[in-house]
Amino acid sequence: MAGAAGSDPTARPAPVGEAAILQAAIAVMAEHGYHGTSVRDIAERAGLSAGALYHHFASKQEVLATIMERGIKALLSRTRTALDGAGDDPVARLRALVEVQILFHLQDQRGTLLGTSELRALEEPVRTRHLAKRAQQQRLFDAVVADGVERGVFATPLASEASRAIVVMCTGVAAWFSPSGRLSGRQLVARYQRLALAMVGGPAPEDDTG
Amino acid sequence: MAGAAGSDPTARPAPVGEAAILQAAIAVMAEHGYHGTSVRDIAERAGLSAGALYHHFASKQEVLATIMERGIKALLSRTRTALDGAGDDPVARLRALVEVQILFHLQDQRGTLLGTSELRALEEPVRTRHLAKRAQQQRLFDAVVADGVERGVFATPLASEASRAIVVMCTGVAAWFSPSGRLSGRQLVARYQRLALAMVGGPAPEDDTG
Amino acid sequence: MAGAAGSDPTARPAPVGEAAILQAAIAVMAEHGYHGTSVRDIAERAGLSAGALYHHFASKQEVLATIMERGIKALLSRTRTALDGAGDDPVARLRALVEVQILFHLQDQRGTLLGTSELRALEEPVRTRHLAKRAQQQRLFDAVVADGVERGVFATPLASEASRAIVVMCTGVAAWFSPSGRLSGRQLVARYQRLALAMVGGPAPEDDTG
Amino acid sequence: MAGAAGSDPTARPAPVGEAAILQAAIAVMAEHGYHGTSVRDIAERAGLSAGALYHHFASKQEVLATIMERGIKALLSRTRTALDGAGDDPVARLRALVEVQILFHLQDQRGTLLGTSELRALEEPVRTRHLAKRAQQQRLFDAVVADGVERGVFATPLASEASRAIVVMCTGVAAWFSPSGRLSGRQLVARYQRLALAMVGGPAPEDDTG
DNA sequence: TATGAATGAGGCTTCATTCAT
């Protein structure tokens, strides 16, 4: 069994209980969607019976809500942390934003897919709360871009469109990126940083495209 | 009844039969997804009984397949037509691509949402065919960008990333655009054209942001 | 099959649809109670699948509500009709009340059992409505007894207790009466009429105990 | 905590273990019926977990059986004790029967409701044993009434109907009596004694209706 | 074509019961 012996200190134990269910649900729901996934699908993948799932969550909907809430909270938190460590320069701040956005969505590709496609399956009031957090996240980008424009570092007349497009394109990587593909995650970050700077009319970087 | 009298020559008659079903299905499935939508939901919205739907389509899956196939074919066709009329200049060609991409997704916002989120619900072999068409569509963008780079009109070292990001961001408008919002469709086109040019390192345009 | 041939003109056709379901539900629920009866139990007894039941009723609860509402309405209606035909004499009126009460509960023993034991399973607001009708029914008895007392025909100082006890004892016959038992329904009516008159201190009748 | 300190010598300690479970089960089952009550409902109300309940009873059915058996035994025993203390006079004996019957059902209204409505949920062979005890109880009334008739103290020609009706009406008080209502238990006893005597054609009492 | 009843599978959830801790 996975994680049975103590031989490999780096091996994570197979998740149990709540964690196993959430992980299974992310995997299955990302593939088939909320309505296309049955509680049995989730439970089977998590290694327990359908009924047992209800010892950890009150409903299938609560499973989705938990996934969505944790996901957006983690993204917001990591984004804020990145900004805190990025200093004052708008270029550095935008690059930090793109980096964390790309890395986050790559590490949690399936969660991201869920987050974008299953918003409609989220019931109120969780849905409204979730949308508010997404708007917060967008505003973090808006503020950096606006600040750069104000200080003359970014030259675009399309601050808000650029800001939204950057978020959209960074989120979009989750839909097509493959870890076994042509580019590594780090390379992708570098390229999208450059792309983002181009979109806001920032200074052209030295060659950093890996 | 809607569209009964011929008084208003611009009023489209209420669609019937197949057309009514497809229109209803797009509306309902865009909101709740394929698996979140029942045949009854579609039929009710189309104004007939669930059983009657089966006189027009063999299955719910066939309804989805029809929507998806028609959608991607129309997009490809309109894209090709736009390119045919755009002349030889890479800038004009890219602008034409962005224009048709944006306008198409705005005119059929719900169909676009379906196309991106319900690919997973499409069964083989339709799914593979659909993916091939999407790749064709992407390659039309890739070719224009690559051509521009080759001819020195576009300066980006990230041709393929930019090309994909342009498609992603244009498709993305369907998810947030509101006809009653700040920008008209035409203004949006102008701004996304400029944004796209910035992404590929094209020549900065005169001010055209509306 | 029941009702297949036209040979017996008195044979009622096997009920179908709604009627079959209600009849089946009364039978099964009277035996096992609302919560002890599954939708499948009802459907099987009615000769259809569990799913088909939902073409006729929105829920199991609606089946119960229909049974209960029809039952109490029929009882009230028959009671009022009986009073209308009973003339002015309190003795005749009380006898009419007892007669209809007994006959009704004998003809629909299982429905009566449901009505008394499954009130608790009835959800609001149907439950409150049902209780109001039951109170109306009781008041019809109360009025006859009070009138008899006022006019000196009944001698009891316990009008309201007697009135309630009469209703309780008449309703109670549904719980123990057997058509194959010692007494016929008509005999039972005669005896309970005499008993009721005794309870209100009415005039002793000639011998009418069958 | 309830009953924690010994300060109030009249306060009963909160029941624990078996007693708590039985008390909880009576309360919950009287309201929702056997099948409408889950083991969890009982356990929660008794203040323990569902699993713990199985340290005290082998099954939900055993809980019901225990309640029903203890109830009918107590009623029979108290009835016999009352008869033993009532002397030889049929009037006194019938009054004693009614008194104990009413008081018992008032003290244990919910248990009585269970006893009448959940007989059907009782499995064999407990059910048959229970019915036998109920018949015994009825026969105690039958015997007193028959004796009174034989000795010319009661004048009714409907001995067995009256006897059954008396039991039914006395049991029925559990369904409607409210301690906060118009009548006290003692008053109710007096009135039902008078009513019972009227039913058997016994001698009219002095006024004792409280 | 259209309907509405029917079906059998499957959906989410609850249940009585067991058992390791």
Next chain:
DNA sequence: CATGAATGAAGCCTCATTCAT
């Protein structure tokens, strides 16, 4: 004794699909 996680059966209900009318 008590807990809480687990299970397999079952409960209510919805679904996609079929078919007689």
